[in-house]
Amino acid sequence: MLFEVKNLTKIYGNRKVLDISELCLEKGKVCGLLGPNGSGKTTLLETLSFLLRPTTGEIVYDSRKVGFSETLLQELRREVVMVEQQPILFTTSAYKNVEFGLKVRKVPKKRRKRIILEVLDLVAMRDFADASAHKLSGGETQRIAIARALACSPRVI
Amino acid sequence: MDFLFDSFVSAILLLKSLDAELCTIVLVSLKVSSSSTLIASLIGIPAGFAIAFREFPGKRITITILNTLLALPTVAIGLFVYAFISRRGIFGPLDLLYTQKAIVIGQVILIVPIVTTFTIAAISRIDDRYRKSAMTLGATTLQTAVVIFREARFGILAAIIASFGRVIAEVGISMMLGGNAKGFTRTMTTAMALEYDKGEFALAVALGLILLSISFALNLFFNYLQGRTRV
Known part of the structure; x- marks a missing residue:
């Protein structure tokens, strides 16, 4: 199992926005998450992406129990990348957006360039490499966001 | 109205001749105002960033106090520092009174709340998705902070410019301290007040023109910066 979740809750004030007794996600599978508005889909995804600390509960990722210290979470975030439904791109070029994750991972410049061009090809956005990210359409923005995530070679998207 | 026109003509002549007294006053003003803006920015930007970025008990009251300090009169600061x-x-x-350092101290107190509150406003306006995007792409807390700073740069630059404008145009602190x-400590605004008292308007008008030009x-x-860096 890639993710094993037990008794996971997230509470904001008096409002319980997430309450999952058990959830298992297998390696190498594509999963869909369905639920009405406000049922906690985004909260669950943000928790599984290690962006959000749960109020209670246990998460086991790749047979490792997740401790929610910032240092440990930063390490785990380099394996799990979240692409939002309405992603936001940094105020710079599409190329530099894709480069961000590689730069923080200290990937050498030459290798960085090769990876960026590869993933831009993959999402058919190579011609937009120098385009201003904020001038892209909704669909183009989503494709750059996917390329940005793919460039990091995460284990989970 | 003649005196205004005559003063304006004399002011232009003074500016054209690069009058030594005028140049000294302008240089003192620029030196003092730049120093206080730099120091206030070094204090106010990180403080504003920390307040906007972190959740802590008393955050709202801290912001309320900072907003209140925006209305602090220069003479009150002058009196306090005095x-x-x-x-x-x-x-x-330390023999600070009636020195340029004294003016800088007073002006820093005057504009730290401006830089801080403008920075808080600039950071708070930044969409939270920038933070989440940077974090999910593996950025450390510091790298995430740099991303947010970059997105808020125009607001922060506006804070610096507004603060510089405030100190270069203030008279109370410069006069009292x-x-x-x-x-030595004659700035454009204190010189203008003095020249007005003397009934000599030429230098006052010249300084007013320089203030507006700055x-x-x-x-x-x-x-220019906004146009150049907005990709």
């Missing part, structure tokens, strides 16, 4: 740096004050032995000593140049620079 109490500390006058001969009888605890910093009296600087003492308007010719060649403000105009700063805004031109700000607009």
Whole structure:
């Protein structure tokens, strides 16, 4: 199992926005998450992406129990990348957006360039490499966001 | 209205001749105002960033106090700093009164709340998705902070420019703590007040024109930066 979740809750004030007794996600599978508005889909995804600390509960990722210290979470975030439904791109070029994750991972410049061009090809956005990210359409923005995530070679998207 | 026109003509002649007294006053003003803006920015930007970025008990009251300090009158600051740096004050032995340093201290107190509150406003306006995007792409807390800073740069630059505008145009602190000593602590605004008292308007009008020109140049620079860096 890639993710094993037990008794996971997230509470904001008096409002319980997430309450999952058990959830298992297998390696190498594509999963869909369905639920009405406000049922906690985004909260669950943000928790599984290690962006959000749960109020209670246990998460086991790749047979490792997740401790929610910032240092440990930063390490785990380099394996799990979240692409939002309405992603936001940094105020710079599409190329530099894709480069961000590689730069923080200290990937050498030459290798960085090769990876960026590869993933831009993959999402058919190579011609937009120098385009201003904020001038892209909704669909183009989503494709750059996917390329940005793919460039990091995460284990989970 | 004739005196205004005559003063304006004399002011232009003064500017054209690069009058030594005029140049000294302008240089003192620029030196003092730049120093206080730099120091206030070094304090106010990180403080504003920390307040906007972190959740802590008393955050709202801190912001309310900072907003209240925006209305602090320059004479009140002058009086407050005077109490500390006058001969009888605890910093009296440092001989700061009637020096450029004294003006800088007062002006820093005046504009730290401006830089801080503008920075808080600039950071708070940044969409939270920038933070989440940076974090999910593996950025550390510091790298995430740099991303947010970059996205808020125009707001922060506006804070710096507004603060510089505030100090270069203030008169209370410069007069009370600087003492308007010719060649040392005479700034554009204190010189204008003095010339007005003397009924000599030429230098006052010349200084007024320079003040407006500096403000105009700063805004031109700000607009240029906005246009150049907005990709």
